Amino acid sequence: MLTIPRLTVAGLRGGSGKTILSLGLARYWKQTGWKVKPFKKGPDYIDAVWLGRAAGRTATNLDPFLMSEDQIRSLFVHRAQDHDVCLVEGNRGLFDGKDLDGSCSTAHLARLLDTPVLLIVDCTKMTRTAAALIQGCLAFEPDVRIAGVVLNNTAGARHRSILRQCIETYCGLPVLGTLPKLRTNPIPERHMGLVSDQEHASEQALESIARTISDWLDLDQIAQIARRAPQMSPAQPMIWPRTAHPGNRVRIGVVKDACLWFYYPENLEALSRAGAEIQEVSLLNDNAWPEVHGLYLGGGFPETQALDLAANTAVRELVFRLADKGLPIYAECGGLMYLCRALHSAGTQQPMVGIFPLEAELSRKPQGHGYTLARVSRANPFYPLGYEFYGHEFHYSKCLPPQGKASCAVQQPCLDMLRGTGLGQAQDGLLFRNTFACYTHVHAFSVPAWAENFVQAAAAFKMSMDQGLDRCPDIRID
Incomplete structure (x- = not known):
């Protein structure tokens, strides 16, 4: 069996803060000397490139719609080799898929890879209701390993204190960080999402995000969650069943x-x-x-x-x-x-x-x-x-x-x-x-x-x- 420390970052909807959290974790872990392998769930080029920039290693897309389950497992295990931690950024809301059953969702992918989930919740103008939403997620698909919560867009110390008490009391989940409302978006967006890393001061932005993450998150506990991920079988199908084509190139x-x-x-x-x-x-x-x-x-x-x-x-x-x-x-x-x-x-x-x-x-x-x-x-x-x-x-x-x-x-x-x-x-x-x-x-x-x-x-x-x-x-x- 293989020990592959890994973590999936998911949200309740698109725009909840998944990308900022994922980029910050990837860059912080890179700064500590870890070899970080980033993955992006779904058909996304832009976020994947930013994740690669943050981690210093090319990101790999994992897409249950375009790939079979065997292909995903094999690709993940193959790309995870010789890395200290694997970070998977989800897309849309945790349970949002292509049909009533939620197939191809981030939750589907997390189950497929048996990966603990770090859930980020936008807490704008919300306190106790956040606990109800999280409790609903825990009960909705109990086989999804939601291991902790990060609270985004918190308004102040009192707001953060009430949120933490409600979630830890009613949900039994650790609150692993509280992010304040950022005055400016460290990475501008346009019609297709984030701007290209080639059009923005990417290193400066990533360093700023990493500082924010390190200031507001319990990074030691998050790392422990990733390390406690269940072992995976090395007996995965080959992702490249055919050898390289011989002859005239x-x-x-x-x-x-x-x-x-x-x-x-x-x-x-x-x-x-x-x-x-x-x-x-x-x-x-x-x-x-x-x-x-x-x-x-x-x-x-x-x-x-x-x-x-x-x-x-x-x-x-x-x-x-x-x-x-x-x-x-x-x-x-x-x-x-x-x-x-x-x-x-x-x-x-x-x-x-x-x-x-x-x-x-x-x-x-x-x-x-x-x-x-x-x-x-x-x-x-x-x-x-x-x-x-x-x-x-x-x-x-x-x-x-x-x-x-x-x-x-x-x-x-x-x-x-x-x-x-x-x-x-x-x-x-x-x-x-x-x-x-x-x-x-x-x-x-x-x-x-x-x-x-x-x-x-x-x-x-x-x-x-x-x-x-x-x-x-x-x-x-x-």
């Missing part, structure tokens, strides 16, 4: 800059294991690109970099030429926006690559948010016809034909959306030669053939170029 460019940076580490590892050499490239600087045989454009915030993207005509023209030559390109959300004809944001319009004759327009409200289920309806290089796969989306943009407000039906879609919004009208996925772009994000565990198909398409492109062809034929999976 291809090079896949992955855009990583302030514009596009939403990537699951497992997606890149899956590509590597399938036979790809990952080469990071940027859309924002004028550095020469190496020879690539495929290109992965993840999500991000192209709207915040629209002026620089438009100004870098050399890269825009390069991407267009590569797409026209038949380079396999896979683009998700922000990557799709970059491949459109133009990007409308904050009252401005900037030219983009122009592979697709559409214009991406930022809206004030989400245009798609949540888990997705797609069925492939058009042959393409990445998915076979009729294949169904799960993913997720979160976008404030929508794509429109130039000079009009009609739907995206001007483009024959590749995906029928059985769940989710995509481009609208229950469709997603645009195709130009070997370029595939959609609003749906995928995780390698939920689409196990995606990486191999991507690498095989890149190998076909490389072979065409090695044979001296000007263009790679269109690649289609039956």
